[in-house]
Amino acid sequence: MSISDHTRGTRESSLGWMIQRIARHLDSRMNERLAGLDLSLPTFAVMMIVLERGPMTQTEIGKRFGMPAYAISRALDALQEQGFVERRAHATSRRAHSIQATAAGKAIAPRLHAIVAEVNAELTSGLEQSESDAFGALLRKILNAQTYAPTEGTRSQ
Amino acid sequence: MSISDHTRGTRESSLGWMIQRIARHLDSRMNERLAGLDLSLPTFAVMMIVLERGPMTQTEIGKRFGMPAYAISRALDALQEQGFVERRAHATSRRAHSIQATAAGKAIAPRLHAIVAEVNAELTSGLEQSESDAFGALLRKILNAQTYAPTEGTRSQ
C-alpha cells in the first residue's frame, strides 16, 4: 500500500474531516442569513443563549457554549451597541453583570429561530426523517462523551 | 410557549449547533497535536491532499477541500518554507504550478495519519462500532447532498 493510498484511506474515512467540511458549509450558510441582521456567528450564538435563559452572567453564557470569556465580552459589546441586550448590575455581585435581552432583542427572536430551522432543514434535506433523528441522537451521544473542560479558547483556521 | 422555551427548543434540537460544537472541539484537538509539527489546520489539510494525490495544481487542491485559492496559496507558502512541498513548473501550463511533496513531506505522512486516527478514535470513543459506522454513513450522505459550488471562501468567526 503506497503512501498516497494510505493517505486517501485515512482522509476519506475520517469522520473529523467530514464534520469539518459540513461545519464550514453551515458556517457560510448561517453567515449569509445573519448578514441581514448584522449579526456574526458569535453574536448570534450569545443572543440565542440570552433569549433562552433570560438574565444570566457572562460566565454562565460562556459555559453554555464553551466560549471563552473574552469572546462573550466582545459579542456583548456588539449586541449592546445594536440595542439587543443590556448589561445590568448584578443583584449580589458587583463584579458580575446581569445580561438581559432588550425589547428589541426579544423582537428578533422569531427571525433567529427561523434561520436555525432553515439551516437545519437544508442540512437534513438529503436524509429521511428517521435518519435525521438517528443523526441527532449520535451527535448528542458524542457531545455527552466529550470531556468539556471549561474550554478556554483554542481555535484554528 | 414562551420565547425562552422556544429558543431552548430551537437550539437544543439544532443539529447545526451540535455539529459546530463538535467541530470546534475537534479543531482544538487537532491543533494541540499539529503544534508539534509546526502545522496549522489549513496547512495540514493541504499537506494531506498533496500526499494523497501526488502532483497536482493548486486549483485542484482547492476543489478537493473546498478551500479558496488564496488559502491554498498561503498554506503552500508555509509548507514550502518548511520544506514539505515544492512548487514545480507545470508540464503544459505556465500559469499553473505542479505541487509535489518533498522527501521530508513524505516522511511526515505517518505522523499525520496517526494524528487523524487518534482524533477519530477519541471522537467515537463513546460510540459502539456499529454506531460509528452509521454516523460515518450519515455524514457521507449529508456531504453528497450538499451543493458544492466551487466554494470560494465565506467563513466566519
Added chain:
DNA sequence: TTGCTATAGTTGCATGCGCAAGTGTTGTAA
C-alpha cells in the same frame, strides 16, 4: 494578428480572533 474573456495564482488591506496581561471585586485565612 488583435482584442476579449477566462483561468491560475498572489497580495494589500482591514477585520476578527486568540493569547496573555490588566482592572476591579470577592472570599478566606492568618
Added chain:
DNA sequence: TTACAACACTTGCGCATGCAACTATAGCAA
C-alpha cells in the same frame, strides 16, 4: 485588618483570515 488567591470581566497586541484587486498566462473569436 491585612494579605493573598480566586473570580468576573476587559483590553492591547499580534497573527491569521477573507475580500477584492492585481499580475500573468491561456483560450478563443474576429
